Amino acid sequence: MTGTIDIDGQSIPFEDGQTIIEAATAAGVYIPHLCHRPGYTPHGSCKLCTVKVNGRNCSACTFPATDGQTVINNSDELEQDRRRITQMLFVEGNHMCPSCEKSGNCQLQGVAYHLNMLDNHYPHFYPRREMDASHPDILIDHNRCIFCNLCVRASKEKDGKNVFGIAGRGINKRLIVNSPSGQLKDSNMSIEDCAAHICPTGAILIKRTGYQVPIGQRIYDQKHISEVALAQENAHGQD
Amino acid sequence: MKTFLKTILIDADYQPVRLLALLRKVQAQYRHIPAAAIDILAEALQIPRAQIIAVVEFYSFLHLTPQGRYDILISDSITDHMLDKENILGYLSSMLKVDVGEVRADGLVSLNNTSCTGMCDQGPAGLVNGLPLTRLDRPRIDEIAALIEQQRDISDWPAYLFAVEDNLHKAGLLLNAPIEKGAAIQAALDRGLEATLAELDRSGLRGRGGAGFKTAAKWRFCAEESAERHYVVCNADEGEPGTFKDRVLLNMHADQVFEGMTLAAAIIGAKQGFLYLRGEYLHLYDKLQAVLEQRRATGLLGDNILGRGLEFDIEICLGAGAYICGEESALIESLEGKPGIPRNRPPYPVTSGYLNQPTIVNNVETFLAAAKIAVLGGDWFAGFGTEKSAGSKILSICGDCARPGIYEYPFGIAIEQILHDCGATDVLGVQIGGPSGTFISNQEFKRQLAFEDLATGGSFIVFNNSRNVLDIAQNFTHFFAHESCGFCTPCRVGTSLLKKQLDKIIDGHGSAGDVAELESLCQLVKNYSHCGLGQTAANPILTTLQRYPDLYQNRLKNISYEPGFDLDGALEIARRMARRNDAGAHLSQVEE
Structure with missing residues (x-):
C-alpha cells in the first residue's frame, strides 16, 4: 500500500x-x-x-x-502541549544543563530549545538517583535518564547483549544493568557498543570525552535540532 | 532452593511465558525473590536477569526484600476508608508492633496498604499471605494479632476470618437462571457456528468491561485472521476500585463463564484459553481449578468436547497486584510473563495478541452473557435494555447504602431506582464506573445506566452527605499515580504531578491560578496518555471540578502567589546546622 x-x-x-x-x-x-x-x-x-x-x-x-x-x-495547541511534556521530563529527573557535559549535544535540551521552553513550569521531583562510574570507559548518571528505552533496544537489537532493562513502575521507574552486581563494570558492555552512544541525554556518557568540543561549538549550539535530526535520519535511511 | 526451583520449573515446562507464575511461587515460598533464585531462573529460562527484576519490581505482590512470614495488606479503596480503614490500620499497626510499610525486626510480620481488593461490600478488607480478610474490626484484629504471635499456620486460623459473601441482592436476566452445563456449546454446534455468531450479533451484546465494543464484531475480526493459533482470554483482573461482580460471578457461575469461553473458542478457532485472575482473588483459584477439572471429566473441555470433535482447554493465570493488567494488551503482556505495559496499537489483539497470535480478550460478564445468548438466541437478549445498550448490567454496589452487593438491571435503569433498591439515603453523589468513570451529583439521579448515558464496568459507589468530594478525588488520584505503569511521559509524570497539585490545593497551599493549572494538567494527561489508564486518570478531578468548582476554589488562599512547598520547613536543616531557632531563622510562608 x-x-x-x-x-x-x-x-x-x-x-x-x-x-x-x-x-x-x-x-x-x-x-x-x-x-x-x-x-x-x-x-x-x-x-x-x-x-x-x-x-x-x-x-x-x-x-x-x-x-x-x-x-x-x-499547531499552537500541539506546540504548547509538547512543551509541557518536555517540562515533565525535566522535572522528573535532575537535569542541570549548565553543569552537564552533554550540554549542547543533548537532544532533550535541543527539543526544549525547539519548543521554546523557557522554564520548567512544574514543581521538581528532585529524585535521589545514583551514578554508576564503575565501568572504565562508560558512565551512567541516572539523574538524566528519561526512560526512552533506546539503550535497552540498542543493546538488545544492535549489540546482541541485553545490557540494560527498565524496572519499577510509575514514577519509580529505573534503568537497570544486567549484571550480577547491577553495576556496569560487571556487564559485558563495551565502548564500541551502540548502546554506549545512543543516549539522547547525558545519562550514558563516554568518559574522558566530555569537553573535547567547547560549549558554544556543539551540535545544537550551531544548528537547530530539526535540521540535525532530518539530516541524520535521512542519512541513516540511505545506509 | 535449587530443588524447589527445579520442581516449579518442571511444572512450568521451562517456559519463559510462565515467569510470573514462577515468581509467585518463589515469593510464597521465600517471602521475597532472592537474588540466587533470580540467577537460577535466568539461566533455566534463558532470559536476562534484568528482565526478571523488571517483572518483580512491576508487580506489587512481588518483592526483592523479604516480607514478614505473615504479610498483611490492607485495602486502600475509598470504600474501605469510609468503613474506618485508617483507624483499623492504625490499630493493626499498634497491635502487631509494626509500622505501615515495614517488616517487623523479627521478620514475623509485615504490614502495608494495597489497592482495592474487591471486597468493598464487606470491608474494611485486607489480605494475609494473599488470602482475603473481610469485615475487619478491633475484635478480629485482636484475634489475628494473637494468632500471629502464636505463629499459628494460616490454614489453622478460624474460617470466619476469611469468609467472603456473595451478597447477591437482585438477579436479572442472567443471574436469575444459569444455563445447564454444556447447553451453550450444544446449542451453538446444533445451530452452526456462523449462525450462532449471527445470533450474538443480533443480541447487540457489547463488552462488559466498560468500553462497550461489540462482542460479535470482535469475535468475527479474530475468526477472520488466518494464523497458526488463536487464543481466548477471559479478563478477570477486576481491579477498578468498587468493582467485585466478577468475584461473585466466578464464585457462583464459573461453569457458565467457561462455557462462554468455549463457545468463543469454537467460533474463532482457538484451542487454548486463559482465565487471567487478579492476584487478590487467589482464594477462588482452587475452586476454579476444580470446576475446570470437572468440565474435563465430563467432556466439556479437552480434545473432543461433547464428542463433537471440538478441542479446547483453559489455563488459569494469576496476576500479582497491578491494576494496569486489566487493560487488554497489558494483560496479554502479563500472560507472557512480562511487566504489564500496554502495547502500541495497531495492531490490535484480534490481529496480534498472545504470542502475536489473534486473540480475543473479554470480560467475565461478557462470556457469561454470550453463553446464555447461544442458548436463548439474540432476540431474547436484545429484548431487554435500550436500543444502543442491549441486555443487562451486573453492578457491584458499595459505599453508603444499607444493602451493598450485587444487583443486575436491564440497561436504561435510572440511577434513582438503583439507589432506592440498595437502601441509599441522604445521597451526595455516586461514582459510576469507578475512579476511571464519572462522579455524578444528586442533581443527576434521573440519568440512566447505559452506554449512551452513564457507561460502567460495574462499579457503583454511593456517597452520602457526610462525605467530602475532595477526599474522594484525592483517594482516586493517588490510586492512579500508584498504578501508572510508567511507560509514557504524560501518565508516568503527569499522574504524580496531579497528585502533587491536588494535595497542594487540599492541604491549603494553593493560591490563585492553581485550580486552572490543575485543570490544564488534567487535560494534558487525558489527551496524551498511551492507554486508558492515563486517559481516565484525571476523571476524578475533572468530573468533580465540573460539578463543585467552589469546593476547589474555597481551598485557595487569597494571595497572588505562594510557594508550592513549605518554605519554613525547608529551612529546618539550615537551622539545625546553624544551631539557631530565633525569629530571624524563620520565614513566613507568605508576606502577610
Whole structure:
C-alpha cells in the first residue's frame, strides 16, 4: 500500500509499512521526538511526536501511515502541549544543563530549545538517583535518564547483549544493568557498543570525552535540532 | 532452593511465558525473590536477569526484600476508608508492633496498604499471605494479632476470618437462571457456528468491561485472521476500585463463564484459553481449578468436547497486584510473563495478541452473557435494555447504602431506582464506573445506566452527605499515580504531578491560578496518555471540578502567589546546622 498523507496542508508520499514519522522525515518534515530513532523498534513512550491524525492524537513514531490521512503536526495547541511534556521530563529527573557535559549535544535540551521552553513550569521531583562510574570507559548518571528505552533496544537489537532493562513502575521507574552486581563494570558492555552512544541525554556518557568540543561549538549550539535530526535520519535511511 | 526451583520449573515446562507464575511461587515460598533464585531462573529460562527484576519490581505482590512470614495488606479503596480503614490500620499497626510499610525486626510480620481488593461490600478488607480478610474490626484484629504471635499456620486460623459473601441482592436476566452445563456449546454446534455468531450479533451484546465494543464484531475480526493459533482470554483482573461482580460471578457461575469461553473458542478457532485472575482473588483459584477439572471429566473441555470433535482447554493465570493488567494488551503482556505495559496499537489483539497470535480478550460478564445468548438466541437478549445498550448490567454496589452487593438491571435503569433498591439515603453523589468513570451529583439521579448515558464496568459507589468530594478525588488520584505503569511521559509524570497539585490545593497551599493549572494538567494527561489508564486518570478531578468548582476554589488562599512547598520547613536543616531557632531563622510562608 502506498499513497499520500496530508501533513499541515503538505501532501506527503509514503511507502508500505511506513509510520507517519518515517514518511514525514523522508519528506523533510520534522516531528519532535526523543524515544524514536530510525532503525530501532518504535517505542511510542515519550509522546513528544504526538500528532493529530484525522482529529485524534496518535504517536507519529508508531502509527502507520495510510492513504488520505489528515495529520496536524504544527499547531499552537500541539506546540504548547509538547512543551509541557518536555517540562515533565525535566522535572522528573535532575537535569542541570549548565553543569552537564552533554550540554549542547543533548537532544532533550535541543527539543526544549525547539519548543521554546523557557522554564520548567512544574514543581521538581528532585529524585535521589545514583551514578554508576564503575565501568572504565562508560558512565551512567541516572539523574538524566528519561526512560526512552533506546539503550535497552540498542543493546538488545544492535549489540546482541541485553545490557540494560527498565524496572519499577510509575514514577519509580529505573534503568537497570544486567549484571550480577547491577553495576556496569560487571556487564559485558563495551565502548564500541551502540548502546554506549545512543543516549539522547547525558545519562550514558563516554568518559574522558566530555569537553573535547567547547560549549558554544556543539551540535545544537550551531544548528537547530530539526535540521540535525532530518539530516541524520535521512542519512541513516540511505545506509 | 535449587530443588524447589527445579520442581516449579518442571511444572512450568521451562517456559519463559510462565515467569510470573514462577515468581509467585518463589515469593510464597521465600517471602521475597532472592537474588540466587533470580540467577537460577535466568539461566533455566534463558532470559536476562534484568528482565526478571523488571517483572518483580512491576508487580506489587512481588518483592526483592523479604516480607514478614505473615504479610498483611490492607485495602486502600475509598470504600474501605469510609468503613474506618485508617483507624483499623492504625490499630493493626499498634497491635502487631509494626509500622505501615515495614517488616517487623523479627521478620514475623509485615504490614502495608494495597489497592482495592474487591471486597468493598464487606470491608474494611485486607489480605494475609494473599488470602482475603473481610469485615475487619478491633475484635478480629485482636484475634489475628494473637494468632500471629502464636505463629499459628494460616490454614489453622478460624474460617470466619476469611469468609467472603456473595451478597447477591437482585438477579436479572442472567443471574436469575444459569444455563445447564454444556447447553451453550450444544446449542451453538446444533445451530452452526456462523449462525450462532449471527445470533450474538443480533443480541447487540457489547463488552462488559466498560468500553462497550461489540462482542460479535470482535469475535468475527479474530475468526477472520488466518494464523497458526488463536487464543481466548477471559479478563478477570477486576481491579477498578468498587468493582467485585466478577468475584461473585466466578464464585457462583464459573461453569457458565467457561462455557462462554468455549463457545468463543469454537467460533474463532482457538484451542487454548486463559482465565487471567487478579492476584487478590487467589482464594477462588482452587475452586476454579476444580470446576475446570470437572468440565474435563465430563467432556466439556479437552480434545473432543461433547464428542463433537471440538478441542479446547483453559489455563488459569494469576496476576500479582497491578491494576494496569486489566487493560487488554497489558494483560496479554502479563500472560507472557512480562511487566504489564500496554502495547502500541495497531495492531490490535484480534490481529496480534498472545504470542502475536489473534486473540480475543473479554470480560467475565461478557462470556457469561454470550453463553446464555447461544442458548436463548439474540432476540431474547436484545429484548431487554435500550436500543444502543442491549441486555443487562451486573453492578457491584458499595459505599453508603444499607444493602451493598450485587444487583443486575436491564440497561436504561435510572440511577434513582438503583439507589432506592440498595437502601441509599441522604445521597451526595455516586461514582459510576469507578475512579476511571464519572462522579455524578444528586442533581443527576434521573440519568440512566447505559452506554449512551452513564457507561460502567460495574462499579457503583454511593456517597452520602457526610462525605467530602475532595477526599474522594484525592483517594482516586493517588490510586492512579500508584498504578501508572510508567511507560509514557504524560501518565508516568503527569499522574504524580496531579497528585502533587491536588494535595497542594487540599492541604491549603494553593493560591490563585492553581485550580486552572490543575485543570490544564488534567487535560494534558487525558489527551496524551498511551492507554486508558492515563486517559481516565484525571476523571476524578475533572468530573468533580465540573460539578463543585467552589469546593476547589474555597481551598485557595487569597494571595497572588505562594510557594508550592513549605518554605519554613525547608529551612529546618539550615537551622539545625546553624544551631539557631530565633525569629530571624524563620520565614513566613507568605508576606502577610
